[in-house]
Amino acid sequence: MIGRGISDFAGVTVQRCDTLIGPPLAYDLLDDATRRPDLSDALIQAIAHEMSADHSSNNIRRTYRGRYGELDRDIAGLIPKLLPDQEAITLHDAGASNAITSVDLFEAIRHLSQVTMVASDFQTTLRSVALQDGWRAIFGASLDLLQIVGPGIVLPVQLRRRFRKSPLVWLKTRLLAARLGPQAQDILSGIAPGQIREIDLFHPKARTLAQSEPRFSLQSADLTTLPAGSTDVLRVMNVLFKWPRRHRIEVYPALIKALKPGGLLILGSGGIRVNKHVRCTVFRLEGRRLIPVYECGDGFENRDEILAHWNGT
Numbered sequence: 203m204i205g206r207g208i209s210d211f212a213g214v215t216v217q218r219c220d221t222l223i224g225p226p227l228a229y230d231l232l233d234d235a236t237r238r239p240d241l242s243d244a245l246i247q248a249i250a251h252e253m254s255a256d257h258s259s260n261n262i263r264r265t266y267r268g269r270y271g272e273l274d275r276d277i278a279g280l281i282p283k284l285l286p287d288q289e290a291i292t293l294h295d296a297g298a299s300n301a302i303t304s305v306d307l308f309e310a311i312r313h314l315s316q317v318t319m320v321a322s323d324f325q326t327t328l329r330s331v332a333l334q335d336g337w338r339a340i341f342g343a344s345l346d347l348l349q350i351v352g353p354g355i356v357l358p359v360q361l362r363r364r365f366r367k368s369p370l371v372w373l374k375t376r377l378l379a380a381r382l383g384p385q386a387q388d389i390l391s392g393i394a395p396g397q398i399r400e401i402d403l404f405h406p407k408a409r410t411l412a413q414s415e416p417r418f419s420l421q422s423a424d425l426t427t428l429p430a431g432s433t434d435v436l437r438v439m440n441v442l443f444k445w446p447r448r449h450r451i452e453v454y455p456a457l458i459k460a461l462k463p464g465g466l467l468i469l470g471s472g473g474i475r476v477n478k479h480v481r482c483t484v485f486r487l488e489g490r491r492l493i494p495v496y497e498c499g500d501g502f503e504n505r506d507e508i509l510a511h512w513n514g515t
């Protein structure tokens with residue numbers, strides 16, 4: 203069953219996180235992580251370990267501390283080489299989820315005193331609406347309904363789209379939805395009465411860093427509408443690889459236009475499971491052209507696509 207036993211915070215222990223029985227409820231875990239910083243690293247690791255089994259939400263915050271250790275060090279080495287003599291450098295880690303990997307990156311680059319860093323994600327706050335009988339509806343940025351969470355289960359809202367990908371989960375959630383009956387309809391139509399609670403999706407460590415360090419800040423930002431010429435280094439990890447081609451093609455120009463002249467675009471994925479290898483490409487915007495200047499692993503999986511699309515070769 204999806205998320206069994208973990209919707210109740212009393213059941214979340216360090217031991218439970220170390221030896222997970224079932225996939226966690228991502229949002230519950232993050233909510234708990236916010237209230238219990240002592241547990242948060244274990245919780246994030248737990249999400250990382252279990253996420254391949256978790257089909258409960260398209261928006262699961264799949265990230266964990268230390269995910270890009272080597273890449274972070276490489277970026278710290280590349281900045282002085284590729285952006286020499288610049289008095290002020292802005293680095294934007296976009297699609298950063300709870301921004302724990304941004305905290306890691308900041309630790310790796312903080313000795314470069316001219317660098318300021320922004321970590322952002324589209325979803326930065328969720329609203330959890332407590333309904334009757336322990337059911338909750340989870341709304342994202344733009345108040346879109348993401349999940350319906352019940353005792354021990356998660357109903358993803360976009361059931362139709364999930365059928366081909368995961369028929370068994372689709373079937374299970376349909377059965378559960380049927381069990382919910384009219385209440386499901388009320389929730390889906392937004393008329394079920396309930397109490398709203400805001401859930402901050404940034405990791406407590408990211409919040410603490412942003413409070414104490416003026417060079418590190420947290421924002422809400424959509425990759426498709428980043429301000430033009432706003433950043434020297436833009437990193438987007440583990441976001442585009444799941445997007446359909448037509449959406450990737452749409453977002454490339456937005457990412458490239460967000461760069462200042464000579465800026466660096468870092469795209470990649472990896473660390474899907476803890477310690478699984480990371481792949482990335484660092485591109486530099488030279489005039490109008492995008493030039494790959496560094497790679498790790500096998501490079502960004504859509505490197506040729508972005509180059510062909512942007513450089514027209």
Ligand SMILES: C[S@@+](CC[C@H](N)C(=O)[O-])C[C@H]1O[C@@H](n2cnc3c(N)ncnc32)[C@H](O)[C@@H]1O
Pocket residue numbers: 261262263264265266269296297298299300303322323324325423424425426438439440441
């Ligand atoms: C798998 S997480 C990646 C987190 C982190 N970058 C990492 O690699 O560990 C993907 C994140 O991309 C975010 N995302 C999806 N579409 C986005 C968009 N259009 N703009 C900004 N963020 C987006 C999701 O909210 C999610 O938090």
